[in-house]
Amino acid sequence: MDDFFKRVKGIFRIFNNYVITNSKLIIRNVIIVLLLAVVVLVAVSMLVFIFVRKGPPEVSVPKVTGNDLIEGLLILQKKKLNSVIDPRYFSDQEKNIIVEQDPKPGSSVREGKSIKLVVSKGPIISIVEDYTGETVAFVQNRLQEIFSFQSKTIKIGTVATIASAEPAGTIIGQSPPPNTPITNVETIDLVVSKGPEIQAFYLDNYTDQNIKEVMQALALRGVLVNIIPEDTSDHVQNGIIIAQEPPEGTVVKRNEISEREIYNDENSGGDSLSIPFKSYSNTTVYIYIDEGVYEVRKIE
Numbered sequence: 001m002d003d004f005f006k007r008v009k010g011i012f013r014i015f016n017n018y019v020i021t022n023s024k025l026i027i028r029n030v031i032i033v034l035l036l037a038v039v040v041l042v043a044v045s046m047l048v049f050i051f052v053r054k055g056p057p058e059v060s061v062p063k064v065t066g067n068d069l070i071e072g073l074l075i076l077q078k079k080k081l082n083s084v085i086d087p088r089y090f091s092d093q094e095k096n097i098i099v100e101q102d103p104k105p106g107s108s109v110r111e112g113k114s115i116k117l118v119v120s121k122g123p124i125i126s127i128v129e130d131y132t133g134e135t136v137a138f139v140q141n142r143l144q145e146i147f148s149f150q151s152k153t154i155k156i157g158t159v160a161t162i163a164s165a166e167p168a169g170t171i172i173g174q175s176p177p178p179n180t181p182i183t184n185v186e187t188i189d190l191v192v193s194k195g196p197e198i199q200a201f202y203l204d205n206y207t208d209q210n211i212k213e214v215m216q217a218l219a220l221r222g223v224l225v226n227i228i229p230e231d232t233s234d235h236v237q238n239g240i241i242i243a244q245e246p247p248e249g250t251v252v253k254r255n256e257i258s259e260r261e262i263y264n265d266e267n268s269g270g271d272s273l274s275i276p277f278k279s280y281s282n283t284t285v286y287i288y289i290d291e292g293v294y295e296v297r298k299i300e
Contacts, residue, residue: 056080056111063105069096069119080111086118095122121145128185130178131171136190139171143188157187160296162286163197173288175295191286191296205248206241214241219283223252 059079064072069085076083093099100118103109125146131139139156147153166172173191206214215225230242246252287295 058108058110061101061103061105061107061109061115063101064115064117065098065101065105067098069098069117072098072117076115081109082112082114084114084116086116087121088118089122089124090120093120093123095120126182128174128176128178128180128182128188131174131188131190132178134171135169136171136192139188139190152182154182154185155187157189158296159190159192160284160298161192161194162284162296163195164193165196166193168193168195173286173294173296177289177294189295200251200253203244203246203248203250203252206244209241211239211241 059081061081062075062079064075067075073083088099090099097120098117099120102116103113109115129142131142134142136156136159143154143156162172164172170193171190172193175189176185211225211227218225232238283298285297287297
């Protein structure tokens with residue numbers, strides 16, 4: 001029996017020496033490892049926080065006011081700064097000049113910051129511009145650009161086309177003329193070139209057609225018609241062409257009498273003019289001032 005108890009005590013002694021003692025050591029090591037992991041995690045978190053909080057480096061905002069827009073954008077780009085453009089009209093600034101900036105020059109901001117730039121769209125328009133040499137599409141866009149920020153609106157009115165040496169589609173006249181104050185202007189009438197006039201064409205067969213309609217059609221092509229009346233008992237034939245000379249297919253040139261100058265003189269401003277003339281068909285009168293087309297009037 002004594003031997004038995006001695007053996008049991010020996011087993012407990014071994015368990016105490018090897019298992020319990022080693023377990024304490026393992027637990028202690030585990031705790032130490034966990035503490036080290038927490039310390040490392042806290043250190044890493046602090047470093048990340050500091051880096052994120054710090055962000056991109058700071059730069060000093062350069063002065064770009066007074067510069068051309070492209071020039072100013074290049075200056076900001078060198079500083080790694082972005083821009084937001086606010087276009088406005090200024091009476092005393094040329095187009096595309098940077099008038100204001102925010103933040104102000106010398107301010108400290110981080111790289112990537114957007115700088116607001118107020119850019120001039122040019123002087124405020126108070127008079128009618130000169131559109132000769134431009135196109136109708138250009139005038140439409142220009143009027144929209146000028147008056148998009150105002151309550152007042154000026155639109156394109158009548159667009160007349162005439163033959164001229166200028167390329168087709170080119171504006172050769174306008175009403176009101178350039179430099180007219182826009183206060184009471186609602187529309188701008190334009191005269192547009194349709195290119196050089198055809199100087200010759202082939203005659204059609206006009207027999208059995210109404211003489212008035214034929215005269216109007218030929219008058220528009222610069223041809224005068226000489227009428228020889230013939231008596232007829234058929235009233236239905238009144239005003240109907242029964243024969244023509246030259247015949248169909250003849251090459252006819254424009255008659256210069258159909259386009260002629262009926263008045264040319266210098267006048268003082270404000271003078272009233274009364275110019276009598278006779279027309280055999282619908283007529284278009286072109287009024288020139290200082291060698292430019294001022295107005296087009298259609299007379300029925």
